[in-house]
Structures are given as structure tokens and as C-alpha cells.
Amino acid sequence: MERIPILRMGQFLLVTIQVDMHDRLAVQLQDDLTEKISECSSRGVLIDISTLEIVDSFIGRMLANIAAMARVLDAETVVVGMQPAVAITLVELGMSLSGVRTALNVETGMELLYELRGDFNSEMGG
């Protein structure tokens, strides 16, 4: 069974979606991610969807759900690299993902995660 890898980076988790997202995969990711957050007591999740070109309401809802679940587990979620076409589709579907933080790319997404955790300077300062 194919899976989306979840990488641990210190106190954060990094998820890069590089395959076409289908419903089973999305549910699997949801399961794996929640498990991993509690296992590593992560403080933040970064989901990179820059290669995702097609999105439907289910995937949109899944992203919102993951963010909500992560928040319950005390982790912030940042979705990065959304394609213009995907953004337009989600808006047309009426999904604003209001609970999800967004950033342009992985770099700014990481900055945002550090900022959200309030220890941006200490982390960057080493």
C-alpha cells in the first residue's frame, strides 16, 4: 500500500505530497499524521502541496480536518505552495480553509511555524 512519507524535523513534521491524491491515500495520511504527532509530540506540521494539481472537495476537507486534529493535539498546521489553479478551485467550491495557516513555500512556511511557536529568535539564533 502506497503511503505519503512523514518526515520529522526537530519539533516539526514535514509532509510532502508528491503523488496524485486519492481518497484512500488522504484518509491514510490523516491516520498516520495524527499518530506521528502524538508519538513525537510535535509542535507543528508543514504540508507541502506544491506538486498537487488537482483538488476536490474531499481533499480540501481533509486538509481542514488535519489542521483541526493537529490543533487538538497542540500542533500548528501550515499548508504551503498551493498552485493558483488549486486555490481558485477551492474558492469556487466554497472552501476557504479558514482554520489552516498558509505560506508561499517551505521556507516561509518554516519561518511561520517558528513564529507561531513564539521561539523564532531563539531557534534562528541557535
Added chain:
Amino acid sequence: MSKLPEMINKHHEEIRADWLKQMSTAVRRADLISNEELESQSRELMDAIASGARSGELTNLDGPAWGQARDTLGAISTSRAKQGFSTSETATFVLSLKQPIFNAVRRENPSDPAALFDDIWKSTQLIDKLALITADAFQASREKFIARQQEELMELSTPVVKLWDGILALPIIGTLDSARTQVVMESLLQAVVQTNSRVAIIDITGVPTVDTLVAQHLLKTITAARLMGADCIISGVRPQIAQTIVHLGIDLAGVITKAKLSDAFALALQRTGQVVTKVNGDNAGKRTLLRREE
């Protein structure tokens, strides 16, 4: 069998000469079209009519025999639409052919009133149909022209400009309808990706009115930009528009609005962690320096 087709073929040179004379006294736009061009156009059309008439069919002009006449009229109408002729002037070009043909018909039938009337009626029908074809072609080419201009206007009116490192501005001029929102949204999102911008300023100084639909379109654009990780600031909200927004009960909560583009720019600089300061010394107040906040 009417003698009209035969007559047109036989006398078409005289008819044409008569027609040119007719046109020089009737509507004649010497400022728009040269004598030579008029001459060649009339020759072309008269030849086409003569060849159409040779088929003997004078009432139905949809057949292949009249194809050349239809094409010629289409070409003439298109060129006249471009030259700036009015619809009636273009139609008159064909309609002024009536009298010369009537004259020729009268010369052919000096002593037979019944045949004369018959031929006149047939030629009237023929010329009217030709005039209608002309008017249709004229209208069609005008409409094509307008459609192209609209397209150009659409592209011209949605520029996305880069104001500063990581800051985009999108001055919207004109009313926002669904079609334009689509263009605005696409060009903004594309620019966000290309320039890696974190803040986009949507300036609505040039939007005449904001109603619920326009507001909804704006919110859609802002949401899409947010999904990509760029914050939007709306600027250029005029006092009347602020009043309208409140009266209509439009909810702009969660959207940052500023009265002026400069206010929005100041906020955008702050958001991206940049400051613009004056340089002290000789050029104080004239030059500014960008410094990245540590």
C-alpha cells in the same frame, strides 16, 4: 421569362457609369474613400451582379451563382466599417444602384407597361436583398471589432505590478464582474507565485461602485490568495464606498482595508519586515534607503 438578367449583362457598363454619376451626387464621402477605390469597388460589384444574373436566378441569392456577389459585398462592407462609414452610408452605396437599373429597364421596355412593371419589381427585390446582405456584413464586422476591443480592454485593465520586494499591487479600474474577477484572480495568483510575494494590495480607487456581488468577488480573490500564503490588503476605499458597504451589510471582517494605497504600502512593508528611511546629509529627504529589519 424575364429579360432582366440578359438586360443587366448587356448594359452593365452603362449601368455602372450611371451609378457612379448617381453616387457622386448622392452621399459621397470624399474624405473617407478615393475615387479610384470607389470605381474599382463598383466595377467588382457590377461584374459580380452580372455573373449572378447570368444564372437567371434573381429572387434567391443564397445559391452558388451569387457567391461572388456575396463575397464582394462582404469585403466592401468590412473595409467600409474599418474606414468609418455609417450603416446608412454603406447601404446607400448599394441602394443607389436602383435608379440606374430602373433607367436601363425603362430604355429596354419603351412600349410595354406590364413588362416594365415586372422588371422594376424584380430589380427592386434584387437590390433590396443585396442591400440587406451589405447591412448584415457591415454589422457583423462592427461587432467583431467591438468584441476584440473588449478583449483588449479586459487585459489592459488588470495589471499586476510589483511595488517592492515581496509586495504586489493590483490597481483595479472599472467595474468588477464575474469574467473580470476570473482574470484578476488568475493574474494575481500567477504573479504571487512568480514574484514570491507575501503581501498583495488590491487598490479599488478605480472601481466606481461596490455592491454585494463585487464584494463577493473581492472576497473570493482574497481567499484564493490567502490559500496560497499571501495576505491581501484592500486600499482605496472611498468614503461613499465605505458607506455603501456598511449599508449593504457586507461583512469584510478578516479583511484588512485601508483608505489609501500609501497606508496599505506602509502596512505591507511592516508585514514583510522592511522599513524605508530617509538618508541624512546632503540629499536628506530626497533619497530613501531600504533596510531589512534584523
